[in-house]
Amino acid sequence: MTSLSLKQAQQRIEQLRAEIEEHNYSYWVLQQPTISDHLYDQMMRELLSLEEQFTQFKSPSSPTQRVGATPQEEFKTVRHSIPMLSLANAFSDEELHEFDARVKKFSERETIEYVAEPKFDGLAVELVYEKGLLVVGSTRGDGEVGEDVTHNLKTIKSIPLKLRSPGRAIPRKLEARGEVYMEIADFHKLNEAREQKEESRFANPRNAAAGSLRQLDPKITAGRRLNFFCYDVGKTDGIEFSSQEELLKTLPQFGLRVHSQFRKCRNIDEAIGYYRELQEKREHLPYEIDGVVIKVNDFEIRRVVGEISRSPRWAIAYKFPPRQATTRIKKIVLQVGRTGKLTPVAVLEPVKLAGVTIQHATLHNQDEIDKKDIRMGDFVLIQRAGDVIPEVVQPIVSRRTGDERTFKMPENCPECGDKVVRLPDEVDFRCENISCPARLKESVRHYASKSAADIEGLGDKWVEALMQAHLVGEIPDLYRLKKEQLLGLERMGEKSAQNLLDAIERSKRISLSRYLYGLGIRHVGESLAELLASHFRDLEKLIKAPEEELLAIPEIGPKVAESILSFFHDERNRQMIKKLSAAGVQIHHEQPASVRPDLVGKTFSFTGTLKTLTRSEAEVLVKSFGARIASSVSRKTNYLVAGEEAGSKLEKAREFGVKVLSEEEFLRWVRSS
Numbered sequence: 001m002t003s004l005s006l007k008q009a010q011q012r013i014e015q016l017r018a019e020i021e022e023h024n025y026s027y028w029v030l031q032q033p034t035i036s037d038h039l040y041d042q043m044m045r046e047l048l049s050l051e052e053q054f055t056q057f058k059s060p061s062s063p064t065q066r067v068g069a070t071p072q073e074e075f076k077t078v079r080h081s082i083p084m085l086s087l088a089n090a091f092s093d094e095e096l097h098e099f100d101a102r103v104k105k106f107s108e109r110e111t112i113e114y115v116a117e118p119k120f121d122g123l124a125v126e127l128v129y130e131k132g133l134l135v136v137g138s139t140r141g142d143g144e145v146g147e148d149v150t151h152n153l154k155t156i157k158s159i160p161l162k163l164r165s166p167g168r169a170i171p172r173k174l175e176a177r178g179e180v181y182m183e184i185a186d187f188h189k190l191n192e193a194r195e196q197k198e199e200s201r202f203a204n205p206r207n208a209a210a211g212s213l214r215q216l217d218p219k220i221t222a223g224r225r226l227n228f229f230c231y232d233v234g235k236t237d238g239i240e241f242s243s244q245e246e247l248l249k250t251l252p253q254f255g256l257r258v259h260s261q262f263r264k265c266r267n268i269d270e271a272i273g274y275y276r277e278l279q280e281k282r283e284h285l286p287y288e289i290d291g292v293v294i295k296v297n298d299f300e301i302r303r304v305v306g307e308i309s310r311s312p313r314w315a316i317a318y319k320f321p322p323r324q325a326t327t328r329i330k331k332i333v334l335q336v337g338r339t340g341k342l343t344p345v346a347v348l349e350p351v352k353l354a355g356v357t358i359q360h361a362t363l364h365n366q367d368e369i370d371k372k373d374i375r376m377g378d379f380v381l382i383q384r385a386g387d388v389i390p391e392v393v394q395p396i397v398s399r400r401t402g403d404e405r406t407f408k409m410p411e412n413c414p415e416c417g418d419k420v421v422r423l424p425d426e427v428d429f430r431c432e433n434i435s436c437p438a439r440l441k442e443s444v445r446h447y448a449s450k451s452a453a454d455i456e457g458l459g460d461k462w463v464e465a466l467m468q469a470h471l472v473g474e475i476p477d478l479y480r481l482k483k484e485q486l487l488g489l490e491r492m493g494e495k496s497a498q499n500l501l502d503a504i505e506r507s508k509r510i511s512l513s514r515y516l517y518g519l520g521i522r523h524v525g526e527s528l529a530e531l532l533a534s535h536f537r538d539l540e541k542l543i544k545a546p547e548e549e550l551l552a553i554p555e556i557g558p559k560v561a562e563s564i565l566s567f568f569h570d571e572r573n574r575q576m577i578k579k580l581s582a583a584g585v586q587i588h589h590e591q592p593a594s595v596r597p598d599l600v601g602k603t604f605s606f607t608g609t610l611k612t613l614t615r616s617e618a619e620v621l622v623k624s625f626g627a628r629i630a631s632s633v634s635r636k637t638n639y640l641v642a643g644e645e646a647g648s649k650l651e652k653a654r655e656f657g658v659k660v661l662s663e664e665e666f667l668r669w670v671r672s673s
């Protein structure tokens, strides 16, 4: 209990709210974190406890309301004050020229200026701000009436609960429209977690975003990482916009996030140029876009050209070629994962999809196959979403001939012949033989992967080659490899061999969380490994932890606890840990993130090879200071850390006058913090 007077409490509450929202804005809208998560949590806790004690100061626009209100019985409906229109689609340059001609005809103008923006693949929402406060948030629904998802939208940190006030007055009313979406990485994490809990997977990030937003319990929404881009307004009072450009430049001043790379185009050909550029960038974006929206810039012209059948004549969606295709399943084979899980994979008649030839698609598990009724010989619709491996969406039943065959899991592992089992409450079938060659290969590959030991250059291909040459049978063997042995492998040159050995050597210093993740314990993904590392801080303590201690951690349920216990109970795993430490693998313990005020918002870039840390460890450090990482050097870069054999980035840095740090200098900084 605090001994604050009412007035003091009110002041402190307001101060905390303002500061927390400021940090939310920096982190989610500007994407430049300003404080550590730890400090943020502390402020949030203090605010929560003050609001508990001084209930008279509770407010719907407090950042504490983002964590989720009480569940609802059902959604109320909301009528949009101005209908939310849909967009006509175009699939070719020709259709775009036709669109341009129509705009010119209806507006009686010879030149038309456009604004081109990404078409985000999420779901459209409307946020109603009255006197700067978010009062209602709704889905698009049928365009006239949507669902009231205010409580859920409030959990999205890039949505301001209160508009920021720039040098100008806050409008009496502002209806902001935009897209709620989920980043591809968060979509994968969500599906991974759902799979572990035996829940069904979301088909794509858009479904995941929609499913998360339409939760009756806002606490569930709060646990999903949703995001928001604003691109339009509905009714406004106290503010007027005369062009899309003005709108997109003004909204961020109120704290509303817009995409930074929209483009004003002098004519339709420039807009087509933007489409081509974005199509190239599409694969590298952290979220999905399915085309470009091209809009007449001038609002006066928009009024003149009007709309037709619920779509504006002044805008069009130029869609990217679909990442779906139809092909036939030749057969279904099984892939054995590191935990012994058997994943059915469809072998396809090769088909081109967004520029890549596809021959395999995952079928996830037997239940999915049964649910979708996928058979060998079927024509199927396949899709690739983001960086995901392609998957089979559905069979095309109308093309069946009767010769299709259903698929049933075999009783024996296709790799080692051992018995395949399915535990009573699980969807997966697995090979129980811990020495199954397929499992061993996967476990080595997993250990070497970027998020685990991060052994650069040790991908699928070399793991396979090392195992076939009997140089590696299990993870610790990696640390016994000699150069001569590597040189004996086909297509392994002197330089690659040395690089690989160096990378293996570097991986001997590993953080506990990466080590735990790398061991490949069932149900222990990246985030759980981090959690275990920060809870136990010591491998021995975790190995000896009794079930009660594991279960006392809120994120760990009986199934995960059981998996951890049985992993460390298994003599073969204990042996492996012993061998790793005998080979010189040293686990170091992570420091809690510590923000350095002088580095917050500064940009770092790396070049060349680092000797003491891996590139990704260095990046984690830099981010923990509150600084950012850029993949290339520009005038805006503040520091370039140059390791050995630095490349062209070094020249660029010198040209731009960017401060260059050697690895030693960089490490001295790190230690001094």
Ligand code: IVH
Binding pocket: 084, 085, 086, 087, 088, 117, 118, 119, 120, 121, 122, 123, 124, 140, 179, 231, 232, 293, 312, 315, 317
């Ligand atoms: S403008 C009348 N801009 O596309 C035009 N829409 O088919 C109002 N969308 O429901 C929409 N990105 O979900 C606009 N940059 C963007 C967009 C966008 C995605 C979606 C939105 C809308 C659908 C229209």
